[in-house]
Amino acid sequence: MQITAAVAHGPHQDFSIETVELASPRSDEVLVEIRGVGLCHTDIAARDGIYGLPYPLVLGHEGSGVVIAVGQDVTSVAPGDKVAVSFSSCGTCRPCTSGRPAYCTTFAQENYIGSRPDGTQTMLTNGSPAHANFFGQSSFASHALVTERNTVKVDTELDISLVGPLGCGIQTGAGAVMKSMNCEKESSLVVLGGGPVGLAAVMGAVIQGCSTIIVVEPVENRRTTATRLGATHAIDPITENVTQRIMEITADGIDYIFDTTGRTEVITAAMEAAAQNATVGLVGVPADFSVNLPLNIVGAMQKGLTVRGIVEGDSQPQLFIPELLEYHAAGRFPFDSIITTYPFSKINDAVAAQERGEVTKLVLVPDA
Incomplete structure (x- = not known):
């Protein structure tokens, strides 16, 4: 079928x-x-060549909408269902079968190669x-075109166009706090970066x-938003000493x-302000994939420090997105309050607004 898509033809091009x-x-x-799709930094990084994907290229990975048709083996969703679409996974490797699909052993082939995992294409342009x-x-x-595995049927009064970011950025931030690190009640947390993932972490905390x-964030309006969403303190790393301020706030460390x-x-x-037995969770992707994190071995041993990478x-x-929507319905996870919508045809204006820091989380919706 013929559809409309935003096509990338080269790095740093509209x-x-x-x-x-x-x-x-x-x-x-x-x-x-698709009724709505989140605009994520990962999409822009992919457009600009960080993953080495070929052009022409169609991106977007935080979609939501309504099912139009299903293959003969699909049983979990049907035409007319409202859905969010998340990351893809194989479903057969050990991480997938043990309930950890974010660590699928073929995650790259499922998500990053510019085709189906078997190499076949889903889209053509001019043949x-x-x-x-x-x-x-x-x-x-x-x-x-998605698979049954990465399609999540949702039951929500929220406009379906706003649900897409739960499929990646929002579930990453909230999940890091609620699942990966499983932050304990009455504990202390510092979130480095007040973008959508960091703000989702605040709501999860x-x-x-x-x-x-x-929250440690140099942009004032993001610090304000973080406080509105529940952060008890906000640090400007440009004007304040991060280590010193954390120690002043927590006394025994974070x-x-x-x-x-x-x-x-x-x-x-x-x-440097970590408490005994602290946990460090990493989701931020450096511009240079070869960057290493300095870690003093003895210091890490003495503090019983845990450092772990986190994916999604x-x-x-299938479980966590409905859980987050239940929290939203209860007024406890107001992720939609950080969303600004742009018409799909204005995608390049939306990218520019995001790069200028004028918006927190962007969602593209069909033109009226």
Whole structure:
């Protein structure tokens, strides 16, 4: 079928709104009409070549919408269902079968190669491949072809167009605090970076009952938003000494450190204020994939420090996305309050607004 998609033709180039051809669903696939799709830094990094994907390329990995058609083997969703679309996983490797699909052993092939895992294409433009299947969806489009595994049926009064960010960025931040690190009640947490992932972590920390929630963020309006969402303290790393301020706030040091920045100097400053048996969770991706985090071995031993990488907040999307929507319905997870919507045709304006720091979380919706 013919659909509309935002196509990337090269690094640092504007997206081009074009008509492309989308394949019909296979037996395990689902056709979704996209009602909203989050704009994430990962999409822009992919457009600009950080993953080495070929062009032309269709991105987008935080889609939500309505099921239009399903393959013959699909049983969990049906045409007319409202759905969120999350990351893809194989379903057969040990992490997948043990409930940890974010650590799927073929995660890269499922999400990052610009085609289905078997190398077949889902989109064509002018008869040639438009590389797609990004995160098993490529939802910068009017419609997306996804699999049953990464499609989550949702029951919510919230506008379905706003649900997409739960499929990646929001579940990553909230899951890191609620699942990966499982922050204890009355514990202290510092969140490094006040973007959408960091703010989701703040909301998750409130649900967990953390008594001290510190956000380190240089942009004033993000610090203000973090405080509104439940942060007890906000530190400006430009004008304040991060280590010193954390120690002033906590006295005995911080129990949990969650980094969304990928900046080693920021992580190190927070780690210097780590409490005994502290946990450090890492989701921030540095611009240079070869960057290493300095870690003093003896110091880590003496403090009993745990440092762990986190993917997708250790989420099982089929379980965690409905859980987050239940918290939202109860007024305890107001993730929609950080969202600004842009018409899909204005995707390049949306990217520019995000780069200028004018918005917190962007969602593209169909043009009126």
